[in-house]
């Protein structure tokens with residue numbers, strides 16, 4: 001008889017629950033035959049991709065018989081100019097998730113500890129286990145704000161990386177400059193700080209604390225992405241910024257041709273698409289306010305957000321609310337998959353008509369007190 005695969009696979013994989021993404025629109029269409037679907041589950045840009053990015057890749061389609069320029073030289077030049085760094089301080093990845101993965105692979109030996117907030121982006125835990133590191137979580141305050149002191153309580157001699165998710169997914173909470181300064185002043189030199197800034201473009205607080213300001217003064221890696229404000233989630237492209245030494249180390253394990261040529265061209269064009277970025281930011285600002293006010297009126301507890309989503313809770317069961325909304329073609333993200341209680345939901349901020357439809361449907365579900373709960377179905 002063949003040996004069980006669980007026995008052959010690395011032991012730490014038994015600790016991993018596979019990542020469950022927001023339900024794709026195609027799945028809802030297949031399951032329910034609903035064709036008009038409003039997806040507010042994965043923090044994507046509701047306006048589609050940057051139009052300039054679309055134009056650029058259409059022009060380059062005939063070149064896809066060739067391998068891409070693996071190091072993404074041109075994109076790095078552009079980013080370096082924008083960020084006022086050298087281009088050898090940048091690494092480009094298949095989404096920023098790949099940069100996070102490469103950082104962990106580059107710096108963690110099995111048994112090293114990775115400290116990160118909870119709740120936060122699920123892949124930190126998955127990647128820690130995948131490479132034999134030990135995930136150590138730091139609870140956010142009950143109002144979902146960061147408590148910097150509590151990070152120091154979790155740091156040990158085995159800590160190799162501390163991940164800051166700023167703004168944090170799923171809560172939208174952020175670290176301000178003062179908190180970051182306190183953190184940096186007290187963090188031991190030997191620790192690598194990975195600042196996941198996938199949503200930083202949306203941050204409105206002028207005191208938002210980016211780790212970009214700490215490059216080189218500490219062992220900082222900042223990760224950012226084209227998946228959110230630039231609307232390129234499906235192309236998979238993101239980047240990391242750090243010192244030359246850190247980037248040189250991470251480049252050793254970067255898979256060749258890890259980003260496609262089309263993704264690189266799209267990213268290059270998207271950076272210059274200021275009109276699209278501005279439109280996305282204005283919508284986010286206005287609609288976040290609209291959603292927050294209306295959710296509060298419906299009895300939701302709404303947590304302040306610096307991102308393109310809203311984290312909230314309700315006395316009704318979130319799974320029930322989300323199931324009912326799916327019947328109407330609206331997909332949100334219940335937070336049970338993030339290891340949270342059943343009444344938390346994350347809502348991506350959509351276009352004005354999407355948000356209004358969501359509020360209308362929520363109003364009717366809440367007025368009925370949650371159909372599924374009453375019938376038990």
Ligand SMILES: Cc1ncc(COP(=O)(O)O)c(C=O)c1O
Nearest residue numbers: 095096097121169198225227238
């Ligand atoms: C906090 C955070 N970091 C990173 C990512 C991954 O983004 P990418 O598409 O660049 O891999 C996400 C995606 O939702 C995220 O929420």
